[in-house]
Amino acid sequence: MLVKPRTMSGVLELLPKDQAKFDHVRRVIEKHFIRHGFTNIDTPAIELSEVLLSKEGGETAKQVYFVQSTGGLANNASSDLALRFDLTVPLARYVSEHFSELSFPFKRFQVQKVYRGERAQRGRFREFYQCDIDVVGHNVLPIAYDAELPVAIYGIFEELGIGKFTIHINNRKLIRGFLDGLGLPVELQALVLREIDKLAKRGTDYVKGVLASELGLGESVVNQVIGFAQRSSRSYQGANALLDGLEGNAPDLHAGRSELRAVLKAIEKMGVPGEFISLDFSVMRGLDYYTGTVYETFIDAHPALGSICSGGRYDNLAQQYTKEHLPGVGISIGLSRLFWQLRDIGYTCNAHSGARxxxxxxxxxxxxxxxxxxxxxxxxxxxxxxxxxxxxxxxxxxxxxxxxxxxxxxxxxxxxxxxxxxxxxxxxxxxxxxxxxxxxxxxxxxxxxxxxxx
CATH class of the missing domain: 3.40.50.800 (Anticodon-binding domain)
Structure with a gap:
């Protein structure tokens, strides 16, 4: 009996002409990563589950694919192996395991498949390529590296010719300092930041409702928080004016403002036109993992696609694996989802699917x-x-x-x-x-x- 040939949902399998376009996009990404001095690494798709899940929990843990042999299944044995669900955790394991053999700052790029048990829906994948760059320091990492990443991203999307795009930049210390000034406790601040991150997707009224009804903030505080988060600028001059106009004495606010000024100045010096950069106080990145600079990138003509590239600064990459202090900054492109979106809006490029x-x-x-x-x-x-x-x-x-x-x-x-x-x-x-x-x-x-x- 013949078995009907088919693929499971949530995978991106392409015919030759589309595969050629996909490969072109990947080559452009890798070229710019290499141009900025990043070194390629290749980590195993399968990791020890104890290592892979040492930090993550909640929804991520529910999406992990565990790996088991047929013999193990027959014996009802538990699995100690799992497929990676991102490239950040393997990087943390890699840097910790090979710490004494690496030179810091360690600049790595990685373009590999990751796996998540996503619910089958349009535009969501169970198997997909991620393209990550990270700079990991030992004890310290100069803020200038926070500028280098968006410069690389600008080069990638400009060469790909995807149309006008904007890299939105913020620093989480700004809102932390602002919330300190309002007297909000640290535990509540984390919840507020997660809701602010939903402004673009869910809208002002929804976020206001959650801040008031679920987090218990008064009307005046809610309006101040929303008013702060909705400030933005799309020029270097406007960004600096926006930062100059911030009021407050909280240490985090001063630190965030100083870091953003340094990052924006370096981005401008490295040749990125101001119209491609937006200082946007609503960009938070929902993960508490990020502690400073954060980024999100949008195609201007297609905001409904959401962010096509995101990341930020973190204080300690591998604290669950080592006592060494490893601060870093990274950014990631979900290549499979990006290509699927670009194809959907009619993206074309000069790519050859076979012999010329x-x-x-x-x-x-x-x-x-x-x-x-x-x-x-x-x-x-x-x-x-x-x-x-x-x-x-x-x-x-x-x-x-x-x-x-x-x-x-x-x-x-x-x-x-x-x-x-x-x-x-x-x-x-x-x-x-x-x-x-x-x-x-x-x-x-x-x-x-x-x-x-x-």
Whole structure:
């Protein structure tokens, strides 16, 4: 009996043309990570569950996939292995385990799949790629690193051409200091921050209602909190003016303001135009994990997509694994979700799904010429497919078009009898006849310079 081929829900499996676009996006991300001096690491998909779940709990723990062998299942044995659900916990384990062998600050990037038992719904994945960069220090980490990450993100999205986007930046110390000034206890402040983080998704009225009815804040305090969180600016000059206008004497407020000034100044010096940066006091990042600078990135024309890249500063990466003090700052792109969203809004890019050149086979006696041209093209790093299946020229040209090839080389009996091969540019709808030994150079010039064959 045949089994119906199918995939489970919550995975992103792509056909070749979309896979080529996905790979292009991934390559651009990795290129900019490397350009900023980050080192690639690769951690196991399977971790010891005791290590993986040493800190996390609640909803995250409920989404973990545990790993068990068939023998273990048969014996009803419990599993001590689990699939990673993010790249941050494996990083913390990695840095702690190899602490004595690493140099600090340790700048790493990681592009790997993670796994979560998400409820099946549109745009949510059980298996997905994350692209993370983090800078981890030992005891101290200069605030300038908080500026380097959004500069890298700006370079990535600018090259990808996703349209106008904005990196929203804040510092959690600002709101902490403001809430201190209102006399709110630390435990209540954490709950208030989580609700402020919902302003963009749930709206002002919803957040006000929760602050008043569930957290017990008075009307005056609620209005002050919302008024503070709704301040923003989209220029460096405006951001500095906004910071200058803050009132209050709380140490956290002063520290947050000083750090933000330093971060914004460094971002500007590294060449990011002010219209791509927003100082936004509503950005909190819901996790208490973050203690200072926080980031979220949105495509301006598609705010409903939510943040496409987020992260922030944390005080101690691996306190559950080591007594060493390891402050850091990191940012993450959910690549699978991002690509799914971009595809949904019609994103296009110049990506090739297969060979850029197809060499047709019309007569098996001409194979030596075809193989020679293929070898010379491949030596120039030009992906080439020799269509050994043969058949009519029309069939092979259709295959070339469907597979995304740009050039077709025709070396049939008639061409060789005349001492030439034909090169057809499918993109520009042009064709030339040329000596076989000159064909590889002609194709290489046309592909690498985006010029014509003539």
């Amino acid at each position: 050149v197809l060499i047709v086979c019309l007569d098996e006696q001409t194979t030596d010429v075809q193989l020679d041209i293929a070898a010379k093209l491949r030596s120039r790093d030009i992906s080439t497919h020799v269509f050994f299946e043969g058949g009519k020229l029309k069939k092979q040209l259709k295959y070339a078009i469907d597979s995304g090839a740009q050039m077709v080389v025709i070396a049939g009996p008639d061409e060789l009898a005349a001492g030439v091969v034909s090169i057809r540019d499918l993109k520009r709808q042009s064709q030339i006849a040329i000596a076989p030994d000159l064909a590889p150079d002609a194709i290489a010039r046309a592909l690498t310079t985006s010029g014509s064959l003539g």
